[in-house]
Amino acid sequence: MSVTESAPPAPPVATVRVPARSWRSELRAVKIVWRRELIRFSKDRMRIVTSLIQPLLFLFVLGSGLQQLSAASTHGVDLKTFIYPGVLCIAVMFTAMFSAASIVWDREFGFLREMMVAPVRRGSIVVGKCLGGATVASLQGVILLALAGTVGVPYAPTLIVGVFCLQLLLAFSITAFGVMAAARVTQMQSFMGLMQLVVMPMFFISGALFPVTNLPGWLAFLNRIDPLTYAVSPMRSLVFAHLDLSQQAEAALNPGITWFGWKVPVALEVFTVFALGMLMLAIAIWEFNAGE
């Protein structure tokens, strides 16, 4: 083989050995998986644009269109302002789901195997993936946040920080849900189908587009068991706290969630999202550990 003879010999190497496993190596694994999500997101401009379309449709088309019908019952509040918190939620939902879907792609293109055989805990990979999905989705959320002025919401620092944190939490939980599903669903088409099946109903039922009082019994029930409800409600409370609303409007549009007549505190709502996210993360880690 002439190739061998003509190639210059490689310089002698200092032997590199992989250091013993420690929490530091796990952290490095989490960080690099997280960074990969960011790199991929930054290279995929198409995705940034496409996942903005749906929230913008809801906000400006649905919001402006239905305004004429609902003016009487919103107590002077623009419908766009009312659904803005819901749209802040859905904006991160879609992006988070897409991030989770990349696990299915990774499996199809073999890259998942590279991560699964690495000498780190599978949990580190899953956590990195969820954090990456959450970060990417929240960055997307920031674009929506920038539109606050167009729907009459002020750019108050407390509002911006609060919304960002809530989006981060919601995106993390949604990604965890997606990753959990992706552990089982190995076909991209099935995964996308599942997402449609879960995400759209969750969004519609959550109260992102309507106040959650005086709903018919069946819808009230579905609304209370919809996890997204517990993200939309604090988001709305946060946005409304920065608006100058009448008592009536506040009561009609942001009644808060009740469990059998007991008004659920905002902190508990937020905690519910967090707890569900953690539970799904745990299941996702368990599932990936169980796989060979």
Next chain:
Amino acid sequence: MPAAISVTDLRKSFGEVEAVRGVNFEVEASEVFGFLGPNGAGKTTTINMLCTLAKPSGGSAWVAGFDVVSERDDVRRHIGLVFQDPTLDGYLSAEQNLRLHAELYGVERELVAPRMQQVLEMVGLWERRKAQVMTFSGGMRRRLEIARGLMHSPRVLFLDEPTIGLDPQTRNSIWGYIRQLQESEEITIFMTTHYMDEAEFCGRIAIMDHGEIVALDTPQALKEQVGADRIRIETEDDGAAIEAIRARFGLEAQISEGAVTFSVPDGEEFVPRLFGELGVPIRSVSLSRPDLDDVFMSHTGSTIRDAEESDGGAKARNRIAAQMMGGVRR
């Protein structure tokens, strides 16, 4: 130096099917060890067990001094893997793929950059390090995978069919890297292949068939064991020819790849007798010194290609189809 790989009575069953039926072997440190056999012989299953990707159903295996079952992560830290199927992230650049690997394997930070340059230069991709992997050809991807498998300086590099689906030139350069590695690193290479000519480059080879190792030695020694020359004849009536060879010369012939094939110690002197005494018209004759194909045939009773056609099943057929599409059908 202790053995790089030590395997005792290793077994793997999938339900009723015994894919690996108790294999034993040792691979010395710094050796290039080849696993040769048709698709479906149990090579990949064995390699998967050694790489901790599959749990053995029985027996034991030690890689780089660690037990593949009870010390899984230690094994993984000391091995590099290049799979048959690609496992690169096409959206990332070559450099980013290697960096990601280095981070996952905990390579010391100050070693990442020099090591990356070294392995990329070795496979001739240093100039292309910033390019997205999805723009790479199949051969470039395989070279990048080899570079990546070396990033963390493994003790043992596993290559599962490293040259499958590649053009002859790329195959040659991959063999070039493997030889170069042997000179420049303390590394043991364990590879599977079903290309007989490539197996010649290995220090030792194990021939696997139906889940068992049927022969294990240096390629030279294996060929010497066969001893005989191989004669292939095309005749007007193959059945009658086989009969006649048995009756007149006491030799066992088989039909292989469409020709009557048999082995005989002094082929050159035998050919004139064959024409004189066979009694069946001969259209063509060819004589060859023993090569690994003959070794394989003497141990398994068929050539590797015949074996693949008969029992490889759908998986093998798909792979052959993939090879044909890759234009490497030889």
